[in-house]
Amino acid sequence: MARLTIESLRKFFASTVAVDDFSLDVADGELVCLLGPSGSGKSTILRMIGGFEQPTSGAIRIDGQDVGRLSPDRRPTGMVFQSHALWSHMNVFNNIAFGLKLRHLPRAEIRRKVEAALELVGLGGYGHRQTFQLSGGQQQRVALARSLVLEPKILLLDEPFASLDQHLRERLREEVRDIQQRLGITTLFVTHGQDEALALADRIVVLRNGQCEQADAPDVIYRNPQTQFVAGFIGQMNFIAANVEGGTFRHPEMSVAIGAQDGPAVLAVRPEALGLVAAEGGAGVTVVRSTDFGSHIMVDVELSDGTRLKAMTSPAMRWERGTRARLVPSAYALYRDNKLVVSGTVGASTAAPAFGAAPLVV
Amino acid sequence: MIRTYSSTSGRFDWTGFLFAVVLAIVIAVPLLVVFTWAFTEIWRYPAVIPQKFGLRFWNQTLSRADVWDALSISLQLSATVTALSALICLPAAYAFARMKFPGRDLFFLSFLASHAFPKFGLLVAIAAIFLQLNLIATFWGVVLIQLVGTLMLMIWIPVAAFQAVDRRMEEAARDVGAGPLRVFWSITLPQAGPTIFAAVLLTFVSTFYETEGAWLIGAPQIRTMPVLMINFINNQVVIQYGAVLSVILWVPSFIALMFARRVIGTGAFAKGFGA
Missing domain, CATH: 3.40.50.300 (P-loop containing nucleotide triphosphate hydrolases)
Structure with a gap:
């Protein structure tokens, strides 16, 4: 028509x-x-x-x-x-x-x-x-x-x-x-x-x-949000700012091997792609809040630099306030100057889709 | 109407009561006296209540030819002035409400200017000009002088009315295919209608009661109802003629104000002045 x-x-x-x-x-x-x-x-x-x-x-x-x-x-x-x-x-x-x-x-x-x-x-x-x-x-x-x-x-x-x-x-x-x-x-x-x-x-x-x-x-x-703005505007998104050095995104609590040039960058991880593992001793991030949504639990953690992240976890595991945890991202995207640099899944940094299993081209 | 008991303490509110009494004396008593006189046939000192009530003076007043002439003149004047005022002011009000043009604020204020000077001084000055133009003691002379007085009311209230019309309504009408004139006729005017109707009504009434201009420009040929009433009160020994005329004149204004109340209540005046 x-x-x-x-x-x-x-x-x-x-x-x-x-x-x-x-x-x-x-x-x-x-x-x-x-x-x-x-x-x-x-x-x-x-x-x-x-x-x-x-x-x-x-x-x-x-x-x-x-x-x-x-x-x-x-x-x-x-x-x-x-x-x-x-x-x-x-x-x-x-x-x-x-x-x-x-x-x-x-x-x-x-x-x-x-x-x-x-x-x-x-x-x-x-x-x-x-x-x-x-x-x-x-x-x-x-x-x-x-x-x-x-x-x-x-x-x-x-x-x-x-x-x-x-x-x-x-x-x-x-x-x-x-x-x-x-x-x-x-x-x-x-x-x-x-x-x-x-x-x-x-x-x-x-x-x-x-x-x-x-x-x-x-x-x-x-x-596959192509810019940091879209990533943050649609759905929930965690952003972590740090430097890429020698092919690795280096943050005290989360380092990811990444195929990107050195320099400051922002790592984006969806709450559903961010896993938590109990950490021994004083290592890791601190749990500040745990909200039960029935189907899942949203755990808020604080990094040493004050950044707050949200992790979606299964209701099987309870996270008490003050517990120490280690972050295990499964999929990420890296942005620099609002532009997507690379996205991938942890362990195999490729041009594969960042968040979820759908076979989409970046 | 006036709540004399305060709800919190339950004590008698003497201040409120005092205000009520003072207001009643100032407003109601003169009205009462005029009403009483209008229906009185005999009322001699020192009686508080008239000795004889009756409609004799109503009959006498209403059978006078000059009363009917004055009423006819007054209605013609008011209708003409109101129609002319609407014709001039409504399009202007729409322009002030919806359009931007250079000097808009200045023009807007100029409609107020005629009210910014002592009215009688202005009238005398205008009368001097009208004398040269041979407009004194003519119908159109009075129309002109009264028109000046209506401008403010007919501009400020309709401006507020037009401004209160939701622009989205007008846009929606454009969207379904109406041209600008059609939008004004079918959407804007009906939406602003009740308020504009009240403005027209108030203009009609205020023109009907306008005295100084009508008297100064119109006398002696053009005699309106209020001018006649003043004549009666000043020159007649019988008080009742004036009283009857007062009561007759009171009725239309009361009806008009009842209509206009809803408009004044919605803050149309305030919006007009804030424009």
Whole structure:
């Protein structure tokens, strides 16, 4: 149906750079998540695609047609806002029908389409309700129906679940994913929640300071983060800073043989790839906290230089506060100046995947 | 209405009681006296309560041609001034609320300027100009002078109303295909509607009661209700004419203020002044 192409998009606000040289290709029917901390430019990118902000430079193409200079009402995009932005002086039916009325469709067809859209989002028969009579989740569904009823080529979702509670958010995002796949609509989704991105996206674009850090499938983002920022932003991650000397990452409590040039570097190890072994005498790291999550125990340890690490251990072994332990990493990645230098598993430093067994290429 | 017992100690709140009494005397007693006079036929010294109540003076007042003329003039004036004021001020208010342009703050403050000078001095100065333009004692002369007085109310409240409209709502309307004018008509105006309605109502009422301008510019041909009332009170031996007119004039303002209360309560004034 529709393909979205963004080329070297830039946006300056006064003197600050909001989006810097951002390019992205979204395939037909794909759901891409723009993920990043606040101020990373993700909403600005979405608003530029929707036509609510003018790009400073760069091109936005939908099916090859440049829409970069069109006003929002002339673009084949549909946006769902964080605050649902329903028109409180109209009931649910009229909210959804407004866009169809502007297109001068016959009344019977408007009615049929609105009812189909309400059915689609699971709110059949809610047409006569006032928007303020609905719950937060229902309001967001109406907002979704309002966009979908116009059959946009590109659906834009700007943190649509941010104002909902955790439980509802999880349910709604699954429904949105279902609807999106059923309609096969090309979708761009902005969020700052990594769970949401991992659960929803075909592809995640991690943004920082208006620039793309990495754009990959969720499992690749998690298991092969290409920058230290992505490694730290998605999931839990331990970072240990030390020097590489003579092919070995040397830290008093953790030395790893590594195929990297000498110099300062940061070693990244996921909690699930960090094992603990009881240490004799006063050697090793100190256990500072042990939290039981049922399925696993998260043990916080402190290194001699004050660094805190998290290790995921099996519930079979109890770690008391103050116990000494030795660190046994099983997989790692080494970063220097935010860039991935090498990743591997301990014992065999190769270009093999860093975190987990999936056969992925770095 | 006034809670005279403090909830913590249970002792009688004398300060509160005193305030209540003072306020009642200052506000309620004059009202009561006017009301009583309006329905009185005979009230001679030293009686506290009138000797005879009745509607005789209502009949007499309402059968006077000058009362009906004044009412007609007043309604025409108020309607014309309110409509003109809305026509001028609402688009300006939208511009102040939503657009950025050079001199915006200065323009905004200029709407306040007419209220920054002693009103009577300003009126006399304007009257001198109007005399040369042959606007004295004409309908449009009074319209013009009253229009100046309405500008502030009609700018500041609608500015707050427009600013309170969620921009995302307007953007959502653009997104589904509405042009800028359509968005204003279908989204912004209905959203700001209740507040703007209150501003229009307040403008109408304040114009209806405006006295100095109407008197100075309009006299003697254009006689509005309040001007007539002052005439009655000043020149008539019978108190009841003035009292009846006062009560008649009191009704529309009371209704208008009931409507306007919700707007004032939501802090629209404060938002307007903070803009």
